[in-house]
Amino acid sequence: MKKKIALAGAVLAGGAILGSYAVAQEQLPTHLKELLELGMHPGHTFMDEGRDVFHNLKGPNGKTCASCHGQDGAGINGKLNLQGAYARMPRYYEDIGKVADIDLRILSCMTKYMGFDKNDKEFMKKFNKWNGPYRVPLATYVASLSNGMKINVKLEHPEEKEMYKLGEKLWFMRVGARDFSCGICHTVLAGKRIRLQGLPNPVKAKVYTHWPAYRFGSDRMWTMEDRVRSCYKAYFLYVNKWDEKKDWVKKPPPYSEWVIALELYMKHAANGGTIEVPGLLR
Numbered sequence: 410m411k412k413k414i415a416l417a418g419a420v421l422a423g424g425a426i427l428g429s430y431a432v433a434q435e436q437l438p439t440h441l442k443e444l445l446e447l448g449m450h451p452g453h454t455f456m457d458e459g460r461d462v463f464h465n466l467k468g469p470n471g472k473t474c475a476s477c478h479g480q481d482g483a484g485i486n487g488k489l490n491l492q493g494a495y496a497r498m499p500r501y502y503e504d505i506g507k508v509a510d511i512d513l514r515i516l517s518c519m520t521k522y523m524g525f526d527k528n529d530k531e532f533m534k535k536f537n538k539w540n541g542p543y544r545v546p547l548a549t550y551v552a553s554l555s556n557g558m559k560i561n562v563k564l565e566h567p568e569e570k571e572m573y574k575l576g577e578k579l580w581f582m583r584v585g586a587r588d589f590s591c592g593i594c595h596t597v598l599a600g601k602r603i604r605l606q607g608l609p610n611p612v613k614a615k616v617y618t619h620w621p622a623y624r625f626g627s628d629r630m631w632t633m634e635d636r637v638r639s640c641y642k643a644y645f646l647y648v649n650k651w652d653e654k655k656d657w658v659k660k661p662p663p664y665s666e667w668v669i670a671l672e673l674y675m676k677h678a679a680n681g682g683t684i685e686v687p688g689l690l691r
């Protein structure tokens with residue numbers, strides 16, 4: 410117990426890199442540490458699946474991800490190299506005219522460049538599902554191509570600056586039946602426990618370094634999109650009716666600006682942290 414309090418203290422004191430490591434490890438029970446020591450990270454199966462999809466899944470127009478991004482995402486003639494791309498995301502993309510996170514970026518490539526159809530309900534259902542064949546495995550694989558690199562999110566493009574401002578606002582905005590905000594749990598109450606789970610501080614602790622992450626308790630791999638939307642839903646951070654004053658939505662839909670703005674806010678705070686994915690959580 411004493412050790413846990415000391416670790417939480419280190420995070421609150423702003424022990425940046427030490428802090429992120431401490432939080433991730435503090436929440437990891439012995440049986441999971443043992444799995445890691447044996448080299449059996451359950452998230453690796455998703456990464457391997459993603460690598461397979463990346464090289465072998467052909468879109469309706471016959472292209473694979475590797476047709477443009479090269480073998481192992483290393484690019485073709487120095488172009489469209491994906492190694493290190495995740496370290497800079499979310500960012501603004503000229504070709505789609507939007508700030509995208511990894512989920513939306515992959516969806517855009519599949520629909521814009523591989524011939525999949527956004528209006529095909531079956532395809533979208535398959536894409537959205539956390540245990541579907543495309544989004545989570547591909548995101549995990551592409552993110553892993555930035556392992557060992559430092560997060561380096563920039564706020565250069567005006568749209569990136571706008572998104573960041575929105576993210577910061579949403580983080581602290583109280584909303585919903587409980588009048589909670591992300592910040593109440595993760596900034597004000599950080600280090601305390603809720604439903605027996607330690608409350609991490611995604612802003613100070615640079616937790617983004619270990620996302621996408623495998624959650625052992627629920628046996629699933631998820632991206633930060635899934636995590637943010639799940640906190641919205643689980644903690645009632647929405648109003649049932651659109652409320653212009655509150656500028657918030659009923660359970661934000663996937664790849665919406667509310668979710669991406671919060672991701673940008675948190676990832677910017679994680680700048681300088683070293684990417685190590687997939688993460689492993691209890």
Ligand code: HEC
Nearest residue numbers: 472473474477494502503504514515518519522523547551
């Ligand atoms: C026909 C070519 C093509 C195909 C096929 C394609 N992409 Fe892309 N991809 C692009 C282009 C163009 C961009 C935009 C690059 C930019 O603006 O920097 C891009 C950007 C990306 C980025 C962001 C790169 C960065 O530097 O931030 C990721 C990640 C990505 N693609 C993943 C994928 C995945 C995964 C697949 C397969 C499901 C795929 N792409 C298929 C052309 C393609």
Ligand code: HEC
Nearest residue numbers: 589590591594603606607609611616637640641644646671
């Ligand atoms: C009522 C408290 C509460 C609120 C409000 C809340 N969360 Fe969470 N959040 C949690 C709990 C509990 C966890 C799970 C910790 C664990 O996995 O052990 C969590 C986990 C997270 C994580 C993963 C941290 C890690 O260790 O990697 C992120 C990121 C996150 N929340 C973001 C958000 C965002 C963004 C919002 C606002 C939309 C939000 N949360 C609102 C309680 C909350």
